Amino acid sequence: xxxxxxxxxxxxxxxxxxxxxxxxxxxxxxKYKKNDFLIQEGENVNYCYYVLSGLLKxxxxxxxxxxxxxxFAMEDWWESDFSAYFLQTKSKMSxxxxxxxxxxxxxxxxxxxxxxELPKMELFFLKKSYSGHIxxxxxxxxxxxxxxKERYDQLLKQxxxxxxxxxxxxxASYLGVSRETLSRFSL
Amino acid sequence: xxxxxxxxxxxxxxxxxxxxxxxxxxxxxxKYKKNDFLIQEGENVNYCYYVLSGLLKxxxxxxxxxxxxxxFAMEDWWESDFSAYFLQTKSKMSxxxxxxxxxxxxxxxxxxxxxxELPKMELFFLKKSYSGHIxxxxxxxxxxxxxxKERYDQLLKQxxxxxxxxxxxxxASYLGVSRETLSRFSL
DNA sequence: TTATAATTGTGATGTTTGTCACGCGCGAAC
DNA sequence: GTTCGCGCGTGACAAACATCACAATTATAA
Numbered sequence: 001x002x003x004x005x006x007x008x009x010x011x012x013x014x015x016x017x018x019x020x021x022x023x024x025x026x027x028x029x030x031k032y033k034k035n036d037f038l039i040q041e042g043e044n045v046n047y048c049y050y051v052l053s054g055l056l057k058x059x060x061x062x063x064x065x066x067x068x069x070x071x072f073a074m075e076d077w078w079e080s081d082f083s084a085y086f087l088q089t090k091s092k093m094s095x096x097x098x099x100x101x102x103x104x105x106x107x108x109x110x111x112x113x114x115x116x117e118l119p120k121m122e123l124f125f126l127k128k129s130y131s132g133h134i135x136x137x138x139x140x141x142x143x144x145x146x147x148x149k150e151r152y153d154q155l156l157k158q159x160x161x162x163x164x165x166x167x168x169x170x171x172a173s174y175l176g177v178s179r180e181t182l183s184r185f186s187l
Numbered sequence: 188x189x190x191x192x193x194x195x196x197x198x199x200x201x202x203x204x205x206x207x208x209x210x211x212x213x214x215x216x217x218k219y220k221k222n223d224f225l226i227q228e229g230e231n232v233n234y235c236y237y238v239l240s241g242l243l244k245x246x247x248x249x250x251x252x253x254x255x256x257x258x259f260a261m262e263d264w265w266e267s268d269f270s271a272y273f274l275q276t277k278s279k280m281s282x283x284x285x286x287x288x289x290x291x292x293x294x295x296x297x298x299x300x301x302x303x304e305l306p307k308m309e310l311f312f313l314k315k316s317y318s319g320h321i322x323x324x325x326x327x328x329x330x331x332x333x334x335x336k337e338r339y340d341q342l343l344k345q346x347x348x349x350x351x352x353x354x355x356x357x358x359a360s361y362l363g364v365s366r367e368t369l370s371r372f373s374l
Numbered sequence: 375t376t377a378t379a380a381t382t383g384t385g386a387t388g389t390t391t392g393t394c395a396c397g398c399g400c401g402a403a404c
Numbered sequence: 405g406t407t408c409g410c411g412c413g414t415g416a417c418a419a420a421c422a423t424c425a426c427a428a429t430t431a432t433a434a
Contacts, residue, residue: 060328060331060332062332066332068328068331068332069331070324070327070328070331082317082320082321082324083321083324086314086317086321115310119306119309122306122309122310122313123302123309125313126309126312126313126316127273129313129316129317129320130269130273130316132320133269133316133319133320133323134269134270134273136320136323136324136326136327137257137269137270137323139323139327140257140323140326140327140330141247141255141257143327143330143363144247144255144256144257144360144363145247145249145253145255147420147421148420148421149420167380167381167382168381168382169380169381169382173331176330176331177421177422178421178422178423179381179382180382180383180384180421180422180423180424181420181421181422183382183383183384184383184384186383187383334390334391335390335391336390354410354411354412355411355412356410356411356412364391364392365391365392365393366411366412367391367392367393367394367412367413367414368390368391368392370412370413370414371413371414373413374413
């Protein structure tokens with residue numbers, strides 16, 4: 001479990017055992033049940049989460065009460081409402097369990113503390129942030145270049161496991177297409 | 188001109204005059220003409236740009252030869268093909284002038300050097316990266332929650348100046364809508 | 375088990391948006 | 405000044421997609 005996070009960080013940054021122990025002391029292990037909320041819309045966002053196991057959805061609820069999936073978060077992914085987390089504002093989104101999920105969480109204070117005390121971790125977070133930005137840009141590109149069926153095929157190719165673990169209605173919401181239209185694609 | 192960059196950085200990070208002089212020594216001032224390319228698709232991306240004046244478009248060309256506007260970059264914006272810049276791969280996009288444009292450019296080597304020598308600049312880049320990620324996520328949300336007309340209205344509200352400086356066909360491409368459909372919105 | 379809710383597929387229909395075709399006005403280049 | 409290309413609007417039609425309605429199947433909980 002600890003090993004998982006260490007290996008994850010070491011994909012980007014080399015880390016001695018002592019350093020990792022120090023890093024880990026800034027995190028808290030937590031378990032959540034299906035449908036539990038890690039972040040509730042409208043509240044302060046004090047934590048960022050590294051997913052050890054399970055599956056989360058980052059959701060925006062629009063003024064008509066319709067939910068939109070901004071992102072899924074599986075094993076080895078980092079998730080939070082980053083806007084609210086970094087700018088220390090109220091959340092406009094919620095983060096909820098699709099499955100029972102265990103995470104390492106880090107508070108904003110500990111995040112700042114860790115970045116200062118161990119600068120190479122700041123570099124780690126920077127690299128993670130790049131990746132996130134690049135991933136978002138690719139998702140924007142898929143909206144610009146592809147129609148619903150093509151986006152469906154891309155997602156199926158990139159993350160086939162989601163089609164087994166997530167209700168189709170949520171996949172539809174993630175792809176920006178109606179549940180019915182998505183259902184007709186799988187023929 | 189130098190003052191502009193200093194003020195821009197100081198919105199996020201305090202900087203002494205000496206420090207700023209040091210920072211600036213890592214940048215190069217450059218001028219480009221309308222239609223010039225700062226980044227050509229398929230080439231290495233060695234520079235990241237801070238726009239002093241003018242206007243750029245970040246473009247992805249799909250397999251059908253259709254151009255898609257990933258982003259505009261105006262005064263005070265940072266732009267590059269970040270994926271290619273940070274991962275040091277070939278560019279999948281091009282960066283081109285919509286107007287005559289002057290920039291400060293920083294090479295990837297100088298960027299790494301600067302980050303190491305002056306850690307607070309690493310924090311600056313980190314904060315910039317957050318903002319970029321958050322902005323991209325908001326753009327994704329606009330695709331998920333809004334139809335073409337609504338996205339048009341949002342852009343008009345957020346960046347009215349673009350409607351004066353950019354051909355409508357490019358705005359259409361940015362919004363993911365056909366030129367004709369966008370034209371019918373402005374009635 | 376039984377009842378209850380959630381998930382999924384599918385037909386019918388309407389709306390949104392794209393594509394093709396054309397004309398007009400304006401500015402750049404010669 | 406004339407020519408040429410570009411930006412922009414607009415009509416007609418086709419394609420993509422949403423919405424509504426309903427049935428069937430599968431999970432979940434009492």
